Amino acid sequence: xxxxxxxxxxxxxxxxxxxxxxxxxxxxxxxxxxxxxxxxxxxxxxxxxxxxxxxxxxxxxxxxxxxxxxxxxxxxxxxxxxxxxxxxxxxxxxxxxxxxxxxxxxxxxxxxxxxxxxxxxxxxxxxxxxxxxxxxxxxxxxxxxxxxxxxxxxxxxxxxxxxxxxxxxxxxxxxxxxxxxxxxxxxxxxxxxxxxxxxxxxxxxxxxxxxxxxxxxxxxxxxxxxxxxxxxxxxxxxxxxxxxxxxxxxxxxxxxxxxxxxxxxxxxxxxxxxxxxxxxxxxxxxxxxxxxxxxxxxxxxxxxxxxxxxxxxxxxxxxxxxxxxxxxxxxxxxxxxxxxxxxxxxxxxxxxxx
Amino acid sequence: xxxxxxxxxxxxxxxxxxxxxxxxxxxxxxxxxxxxxxxxxxxxxxxxxxxxxxxxxxxxxxxxxxxxxxxxxxxxxxxxxxxxxxxxxxxxxxxxxxxxxxxxxxxxxxxxxxxxxxxxxxxxxxxxxxxxxxxxxxxxxxxxxxxxxxxxxxxxxxxxxxxxxxxxxxxxxxxxxxxxxxxxxxxxxxxxxxxxxxxxxxxxxxxxxxxxxxxxxxxxxxxxxxxxxxxxxxxxxxxxxxxxxxxxxxxxxxxxxxxxxxxxxxxxxxxxxxxxxxxxxxxxxxxxxxxxxxxxxxxxxxxxxxxxxxxxxxxxxxxxxxxxxxxxxxxxxxxxxxxxxxxxxxxxxxxxxxxxxxxxxxxxxxxxxxxxxxxxxxxxxxxxxxxxxxxxxxxxxxxxxxxxxxxxxxxxxxxxxxxxxxxxxxxxxxxxxx
Numbered sequence: 188x189x190x191x192x193x194x195x196x197x198x199x200x201x202x203x204x205x206x207x208x209x210x211x212x213x214x215x216x217x218x219x220x221x222x223x224x225x226x227x228x229x230x231x232x233x234x235x236x237x238x239x240x241x242x243x244x245x246x247x248x249x250x251x252x253x254x255x256x257x258x259x260x261x262x263x264x265x266x267x268x269x270x271x272x273x274x275x276x277x278x279x280x281x282x283x284x285x286x287x288x289x290x291x292x293x294x295x296x297x298x299x300x301x302x303x304x305x306x307x308x309x310x311x312x313x314x315x316x317x318x319x320x321x322x323x324x325x326x327x328x329x330x331x332x333x334x335x336x337x338x339x340x341x342x343x344x345x346x347x348x349x350x351x352x353x354x355x356x357x358x359x360x361x362x363x364x365x366x367x368x369x370x371x372x373x374x375x376x377x378x379x380x381x382x383x384x385x386x387x388x389x390x391x392x393x394x395x396x397x398x399x400x401x402x403x404x405x406x407x408x409x410x411x412x413x414x415x416x417x418x419x420x421x422x423x424x425x426x427x428x429x430x431x432x433x434x435x436x437x438x439x440x441x442x443x444x445x446x447x448x449x450x451x452x453x454x455x456x457x458x459x460x461x462x463x464x465x466x467x468x469x470x471x472x473x474x475x476x477x478x479x480x481x482x483x484x485x486x487x488x489x490x491x492x493x494x495x496x497x498x499x500x501x502x503x504x505x506x507x508x509x510x511x512x513x514x515x516x517x518x519x520x521x522x523x524x525x526x527x528x529x530x531x532x533x534x535x536x537x538x539x540x541x
Numbered sequence: 542x543x544x545x546x547x548x549x550x551x552x553x554x555x556x557x558x559x560x561x562x563x564x565x566x567x568x569x570x571x572x573x574x575x576x577x578x579x580x581x582x583x584x585x586x587x588x589x590x591x592x593x594x595x596x597x598x599x600x601x602x603x604x605x606x607x608x609x610x611x612x613x614x615x616x617x618x619x620x621x622x623x624x625x626x627x628x629x630x631x632x633x634x635x636x637x638x639x640x641x642x643x644x645x646x647x648x649x650x651x652x653x654x655x656x657x658x659x660x661x662x663x664x665x666x667x668x669x670x671x672x673x674x675x676x677x678x679x680x681x682x683x684x685x686x687x688x689x690x691x692x693x694x695x696x697x698x699x700x701x702x703x704x705x706x707x708x709x710x711x712x713x714x715x716x717x718x719x720x721x722x723x724x725x726x727x728x729x730x731x732x733x734x735x736x737x738x739x740x741x742x743x744x745x746x747x748x749x750x751x752x753x754x755x756x757x758x759x760x761x762x763x764x765x766x767x768x769x770x771x772x773x774x775x776x777x778x779x780x781x782x783x784x785x786x787x788x789x790x791x792x793x794x795x796x797x798x799x800x801x802x803x804x805x806x807x808x809x810x811x812x813x814x815x816x817x818x819x820x821x822x823x824x825x826x827x828x829x830x831x832x833x834x835x836x837x838x839x840x841x842x843x844x845x846x847x848x849x850x851x852x853x854x855x856x857x858x859x860x861x862x863x864x865x866x867x868x869x870x871x872x873x874x875x876x877x878x879x880x881x882x883x884x885x886x887x888x889x890x891x892x893x894x895x896x897x898x899x900x901x902x903x904x905x906x907x908x909x910x911x912x913x914x915x916x917x918x919x920x921x922x923x924x925x926x927x928x929x930x931x932x933x934x935x936x937x938x939x940x941x942x943x944x945x946x947x948x949x950x951x952x953x954x955x956x957x958x959x960x961x962x963x964x965x966x967x968x969x970x971x972x973x974x975x
Contacts, residue, residue, distance in 0.1 A: 213793075213835040214879030217886055218864030219748070223879075228886040231879060263748070263864070265798035
């Protein structure tokens with residue numbers, strides 16, 4: 188028996204901006220959605236669940252992850268209930284439910300928590316640099332080991348357990364007779380959606396959507412490649428001309444694309460960039476700062492003036508650590524993992540049902 | 542400014558708009574002895590009601606109710622009708638009077654016209670007939686429609702080629718190409734605004750393909766297909782003249798939709814769609830009729846019974862708003878919607894689709910006044926300053942509102958509203974409280 192919880196919409200409001208109770212259940216959103224299908228008719232069901240506060244149903248739902256915020260539902264909603272933003276808020280809500288630490292939920296609901304945790308990291312780095320624990324060479328030398336360590340810890344202790352929790356909710360709870368074989372056979376789905384986001388191309392068939400997709404696509408690739416270049420190819424310490432140039436290109440792309448994404452959110456021309464939760468701003472601004480500061484640091488190295496402007500390197504490291512231990516495990520970054528995994532799990536469940 | 546006050550006692554009341562509300566108000570006042578001037582912008586009085594097939598929920602013939610009232614108005618000694626005319630620059634004159642400019646547009650046919658239609662026969666120009674909502678054509682010299690009043694031809698000067706054939710053939714010598722716009726000043730004691738409503742222009746909705754898909758009609762076009770003087774003499778789909786089998790109604794087109802700027806219910810679409818569905822079941826006994834709705838609002842006397850009668854007759858009611866319409870090669874239309882009962886996305890094919898377009902304000906009343914504007918409400922209708930106690934009172938003392946100029950309503954409510962407006966105007970002119 189489902190229990191109706193009318194207070195849930197108040198709770199959900201903290202995750203985004205929409206007017207749930209305005210919905211009069213006409214189903215326009217589901218019918219206008221280019222990604223909606225007979226098997227997965229989105230998003231009105233999610234609106235209903237949210238109005239009624241059926242958290243048990245919501246927690247195991249894959250529907251929010253099938254939505255790419257094309258925006259047509261919100262543009263044409265006769266009640267201005269903003270179903271697109273609701274789906275976005277549900278993704279934030281689900282992210283907080285998958286996270287075993289509970290830190291995601293705290294950050295999404297309170298901007299002050301974000302600011303405090305960012306400040307703590309700034310104080311930490313400032314403290315280390317003032318107390319001269321590391322010399323400049325040591326900073327440069329250990330910097331990328333520090334990154335490696337952060338990545339390993341975040342993956343092993345936060346993201347991996349969260350994905351297992353997600354698997355329990357989406358697969359184990361629904362289909363006890365799942366097959367291991369299907370998990371292997373569907374892996375292509377996981378990687379295709381992780382690296383191409385090709386479903387978003389099924390949104391409105393207009394130029395702007397294709398441009399957006401392309402920008403997002405190269406942003407993801409550049410981000411992953413820059414990570415690889417800095418962390419594993421040791422960009423800041425290498426003499427290899429090829430690696431140096433590649434690093435410049437990747438960080439440059441990140442900087443340019445994120446600037447465009449920030450401008451989209453400021454201009455609010457398209458439905459998908461109309462509402463910006465603090466977590467959206469942190470995500471896109473920190474990504475921009477990361478690309479930008481990496482580019483400048485390498486330039487300072489190439490002109491051999493890094494010692495003079497060492498604070499730039501410290502700024503870069505600060506941004507990087509804030510990114511790696513706040514935004515990656517608990518913030519918007521997680522959609523890079525959760526979305527493809529949700530599609531992958533859905534594929535397995537649907538296959539098993541057949 | 543110098544006014545000619547010699548005509549100060551010619552009229553007591555100015556009624557703007559010759560639809561059912563304006564006619565009713567004019568008649569009520571005329572029978573009480575007031576001199577009424579009724580100004581209609583169109584070529585004929587009768588408004589929208591005169592074009593309808595039947596009325597809900599009684600299924601009475603609309604023309605059979607309207608035409609006697611129209612004739613009565615036209616023949617009443619206390620009513621002077623100006624068709625194809627407009628009112629401008631209304632101003633207060635002292636405490637108890639208004640002045641206004643009456644603009645008579647030239648119809649290029651004098652009152653000598655006998656309505657024989659010879660000019661229409663001879664005229665070589667064919668254009669879309671707006672009185673049949675574009676379903677068929679008409680001539681550039683034409684009687685607006687068969688039960689028009691006055692039954693006087695008009696020349697559509699925009700499309701006229703000045704071939705002179707009409708002039709030659711007219712036995713009464715009524716064609717007069719030298720006519721010009723006439724302006725005169727009138728003085729009245731009270732004004733009734735009965736400017737009515739506009740239908741929602743479905744062409745605004747690109748996702749329905751209105752104006753692009755041939756087999757997509759508006760409810761007014763379907764209304765014309767169901768009247769006794771219907772243009773095709775049968776219900777046919779416009780693209781290929783086929784008798785339709787699977788007819789769909791899309792409700793709330795342009796109503797209850799904030800994204801289109803009209804959040805309110807039009808009050809009549811549910812019922813007129815159910816009415817048309819029932820008439821269609823009579824006209825085409827083999828056809829399936831489906832009505833796609835958000836909510837069925839059958840709130841009036843006998844309305845719910847009328848709805849149940851529709852269900853009983855086999856009209857198929859599906860809850861779900863149509864999100865978009867696409868066209869197949871054979872002209873059939875595909876409707877995409879979420880079936881709310883099952884929560885599943887569906888597509889349905891129909892060979893004729895009717896958009897039940899809603900009611901919007903007719904903003905013409907805003908241009909009537911010269912100095913003090915008539916206030917409007919949140920939805921653009923004439924503001925009723927005392928909606929509960931004195932529903933026809935407006936922001937200007939002595940100006941009253943009747944019918945759909947104050948908001949969406951059906952025919953009985955429009956007539957009631959006209960009754961209230963005429964009574965309040967009468968009381969006002971007697972010097973009573975208003």
